[in-house]
Amino acid sequence: MTQSGLRGEGPAVEDTMPLAQHEKSTGGGGHGRRGGGGRGGRGAGGRPPKRRVLRWSATVLAVVILGTAGAGYLYYEHLNGNIQKGERSSGDSKAARSKANADGQTPLNILLIGSDSRNSDANIALGGSADNRGNPPLGDVQMLIHLAADRKSASVVSIPRDTRVDIPKCTDPKSGKTFQATNTIxxxxxxxGGAGCTLATWQNLTGVYIDHWMTIDFAGVVRMADAIGGVDVCVKQNVWDRSTALAHGGSGLKLTAGTHKVKGEQALQWLRTRHAWGSxxxxxxAQHMYLNSMIRTLKAQSVFTDTGRLMDLAEAATKSLHVSEEIGTGKKLYDLSMQxxxxxxxxxxxxxxxxxxxPQNRDHVVPDGNNAQKMWKLLRDDVPFDANGKPTDAKQGADGAKKTTQPSSPPAHADAQIGVTVQNGTRTAELAPVGHRATAISDELVQKGFTRATPDASTTPAVSDTVVRYPSAELKGDAERVATALGIPVGSVERSTDVSGVTLVVGADWREGSTYPKQKAPKAGDIPDNSDxxxxxxxxxxxxxxxxxxx
Known part of the structure; x- marks a missing residue:
């Protein structure tokens, strides 16, 4: 995909050889300025004919290489031109970036969204519902891909499309229209407000900072499935997803029992089927099975070392994906795929x-309290969902700094002189905020000698993990002093431009008690039983x- 990947390929080098051989067969430089008879049988300029042949070959080769590089550049620009880009976040969300592990590495979180858009002839042909043409698309498939900081594991979480959540205030970056916060599926x-609003919704729900988003529509799925060449899927019985007395519609998927290689429209049918599976x-x-099979297929085909296949996939991917702007080049997408x-x-x-x-609508679902929170914490702490790594791998999470208990900077002020604002961020997707929580913790700080601690009565965004924030380097020691006084790990102290002084945000992990509760370290592979x-x-x-x- 990059220029360097297209330079100096076999045919370009071979094309120079007949030219060199032709020069040699005609005596080399017989038409030089000084004629052909130089001293000692040398040609023009006193150079041996062999050396002149090499020089000519090198010149032609350089021209060919430059031409190939130019073609490579044009192709690269062509790929970049295929890619549609958008704003990373268009909603009210302030999730903190993941902290680096001991080796300076950070996790990578990518939100993959499958759109049901009917805004093109191709999508209407594949998805039907022509009467919905022009309507804003819905994100019927949503998956968070978490690539571990050490790049040794990857965890994927899907959220069902009918999950009721808080959608924050969002502004559509294209139209400028503002949508107020709401609670819906x-x-x-x-x-x-586009994919950036979906990203903000996920960040608020999970507390996980999401680096990028990608969206794909019906036509894009078909294009990618064809470029891959087919993916193996399996059904235990003959299946036909069609209209029945129970439900109207259906994807049209029709397969006999056993394993089948699906591609194109049939791959889309597999990914869209829900009635035939039951929910x-x-x-x-079924989508997870498809993705796992697709990954195994790509690895088995060695597609990343096959230039022709790679270019086909590059063409399909750049035409199919709409991505957040910071990964909106062919090279960045290629680098991401290699990771x-x-x-x-x-x-x-x-x-x-x-x-x-x-409980409000039996056709919808909500996150399962502690089990959902456990999953989000695994992601925030960069703990693998599997237990197949080496014991040392599980300890390389981005949360390593949170286990630090010793301050790294001395406080600049005495306890009684440190101004502390305490905010209540204890709300979760399932639970209302704990009443008067900011007041209770500020009172506890006053009793410990931080007499300038005060509660903040304004509405505070929910945070999963309690955090102490400070605005500038000279207040870092003060913030760490506040944390240690309450038993909060020093790793939960962070610099932030969103605060004007030392600010303690009491999170959902501290809904009761005056001393921060000891947190049980999550273990690799310890995921909830109902995570399928x-x-x-x-x-x-x-x-x-x-x-x-x-x-």
Whole structure:
């Protein structure tokens, strides 16, 4: 994809050889300025004919290489021109970036969104519902891909499209229209300001900083599936996802029992099927099977070392994906794919967010309290979802700094002189904020000698983990002093331009008590039982077909 990848390929070098051989066969420099008869049989300028042949070959070769490089550059620019880009975040969200591990590495989080857009003839042909043409698209497929800081494992979490969540205030970067905060199902977030609003929704729900987003529509899925050449999927019984007395519509997927290689429109049908599996939740499982199989297929084909295949995939990917602007070049997408490629398949874990039925609407779900919070903490702490790594790998998470208990800077002021603002960020997706929490903790600080501690009565964004923030370097020691007085790990102290002084935000991990509770360190592979996990190396997965859709 890059220029360097296209320079000096075999045919370009071979094209120079007949020219060199032709010069040699005609006596080299017989037409030089001084004629052909130089001293000692030398040609023009006293150079031996052989050396002149080499010089001529090198000149022609240089021209050819430069021409190839130019073609490579034009192709690279062509790929860049294919890519549609957008603003990373268009919503009200302030998730903190992941901290580096002991080796200075940070995790990478990418939000993948499958859009149901009907805004083109191709998408209408594939998805139907022509009457929805022009309507804002919905994000029916949403997956967070977490690439570990050490790049040795990857964790994927899907959120069902009908999960009720808080969607923050968002502004559409294209139209400038502002959408007020609301509480509704998550697939509507895409229509409230684009993918950047969906990203902000995820950040507020999980507390995980998301680096990039990618969206793909129906036509893009078909294009990518064709470029890959097909992916193996499996059903236990004959399946036909069609309109029945139970439900109207269907993807049209029709397969006999067993394993099949699906591509093109049939791949899209597999990814869209839900009635035949029995629910949206099981549709996520089928999608995870497809992605795992696709990764294994790409690795087995050595596609990353096959220039022709790689160019086909590059063309398909750049035409199919709409990405956040900071990864909006062919080279950056290629670099990203190489990082994902490096992860062994048995270190890739696909999951679905633990969820329970929404008490307000039986057709919707909500995050499953402690189980969902446990999953988000694994992601924030960069703990692998699998237990297949070496023991040392599990200790390389980005949360290593949070275990630090010793301050790194001395306080600049005495305790009684440190101004501390205490905020209540204890709200979660399932629970309302704890009443008067900021007052209770500020009172505790006053009792400990921080007499200038005061509660902040204004509305505070929820935070999963308690944090102490400071605005400038000279206040770092003061912030660490406040943290240690309450038993908060020094690693939870961070610099932030969002505060004007030392600010303690009491998070959802500290809903009661006056001393910060000791946190149990999460372990690799310790994911909730109801996360429907599938390992990337598991080739025996096969979908069970809901009885009305068997044939």
């Amino acid at each position: 998550i697939n509507e977030s895409l229509a409230h 949206d939740l099981l549709r996520a499982r 994902l490629k490096a992860v062994p398949t048995n270190r890739i874990t696909m999951t679905t967010m633990p969820n329970v039925q929404d 996990a599938i390992n990337g190396a598991d080739t025996k997965q096969c979908m069970d077909v809901y009885q009305p859709y068997r044939w």
